[in-house]
Amino acid sequence: MKILAIETSCDETAAAVVEDGRRVLSSVVSSQIDLHVRFGGVVPEVASRAHVELLTPVVAEALLEAGVDGKEIDAVAATAGPGLIGSLLVGLSAAKAYALAWQVPFVGVNHMEAHLHAAFLEEPDLALPVVVLLVSGGHTLLIAMEDAASGSGSGSGSGSGSGGAPFPFRYRLLGQTIDDAAGEAFDKVARFLGLGYPGGPAIDALAATGGGDPRAVAFPRAMRAEGYDFSFSGLKTSVINYVRKHPDVEVADVAASFQEAVVDVLVTKARRAARELGARGICIGGGVAANSLLRLRILEACVEDGITAFVPSRAMCTDNAAMIGVTAWYRLRADGPSPLDLPALPNLALPFS
Numbered sequence: 001m002k003i004l005a006i007e008t009s010c011d012e013t014a015a016a017v018v019e020d021g022r023r024v025l026s027s028v029v030s031s032q033i034d035l036h037v038r039f040g041g042v043v044p045e046v047a048s049r050a051h052v053e054l055l056t057p058v059v060a061e062a063l064l065e066a067g068v069d070g071k072e073i074d075a076v077a078a079t080a081g082p083g084l085i086g087s088l089l090v091g092l093s094a095a096k097a098y099a100l101a102w103q104v105p106f107v108g109v110n111h112m113e114a115h116l117h118a119a120f121l122e123e124p125d126l127a128l129p130v131v132v133l134l135v136s137g138g139h140t141l142l143i144a145m146e147d148a149a150s151g152s153g154s155g156s157g158s159g160s161g162s163g164g165a166p167f168p169f170r171y172r173l174l175g176q177t178i179d180d181a182a183g184e185a186f187d188k189v190a191r192f193l194g195l196g197y198p199g200g201p202a203i204d205a206l207a208a209t210g211g212g213d214p215r216a217v218a219f220p221r222a223m224r225a226e227g228y229d230f231s232f233s234g235l236k237t238s239v240i241n242y243v244r245k246h247p248d249v250e251v252a253d254v255a256a257s258f259q260e261a262v263v264d265v266l267v268t269k270a271r272r273a274a275r276e277l278g279a280r281g282i283c284i285g286g287g288v289a290a291n292s293l294l295r296l297r298i299l300e301a302c303v304e305d306g307i308t309a310f311v312p313s314r315a316m317c318t319d320n321a322a323m324i325g326v327t328a329w330y331r332l333r334a335d336g337p338s339p340l341d342l343p344a345l346p347n348l349a350l351p352f353s
Ligand code: KG4
Pocket: 010, 135, 136, 137, 138, 139, 182, 183, 184, 186, 187, 198, 199, 200, 201, 204, 286, 287, 288, 289, 290, 291, 292, 317, 318, 319
């Protein structure tokens, strides 16, 4: 089954063709960063207008790269939420139109569930249960991903079940941020340090190549020893206060010390969760999972603990449509097609059991 998948939840216009939820025949991502950079962040109205202009050529390129004709597409999927309402509507409306024109099923996909599934494209034999650290610009979630057939509880939002096949996964929320998301903290601190937008890659690069000392400033590690929730807004304020008090501090040292504090908390909690749950591995996803230090520390922690680290490629961590195609395949088999009047759902949550 070949699924054409579309992702337009934020500032990437993306389309992909994915076969049987496993094989990526094409994955095209057109970033709008250049349009938003002068505003220091994503401007929703600019983003949705750009999606309107970019989507048709991006879909055409995805079909061309996959070497398939529209007539060979068996289903069309798009992100239904969470995300920016105007941006979501562009991809969702286009996907419905393609599905209607080609007379194939339409599937609305949860963007966060797609981030959870991204690792499966590169690690098809991922052994469950795994602890997943989902860290993006809008979310910081620690999740236990389990085999729906094992243990207690029902499957994760198995929906109407009209597709017939059982949904294979169950998600349990272990913890989440109580204030800023990890990516939001990177973006706000980078903005304050004058490193531009998006902040995550800028801090990552400066910490790695700018010779920053991660021990230069001992920034606080909020809630490090308590539970599985996270808090990053105090850390952001500490950075601001420190730089105001020490205006001559090396920016690279601040960037490296800030990054060290975020990664320390993320890895400590993911590792403790994996140990307490007896997980087979730790998986990372979302834009912040592209961070070099986080990737390294997760790998080191998993080697030390004798479990598997699932660290998807950077392209699979940041927003893309291939991950939408995998999720659509599972959801279509389990729940059947989505109705054509499915609305955009800006606050759509993950279906936790
Ligand atoms: O998942 P994503 O592409 O979009 C959503 O938020 O859904 O994540 C974007 C976030 C931004 O906050 C960006 O600064 C952060 O991911 N990010 C990074 C890195 N690359 C992207 N944060 C830290 N290090 C990176 N290398």
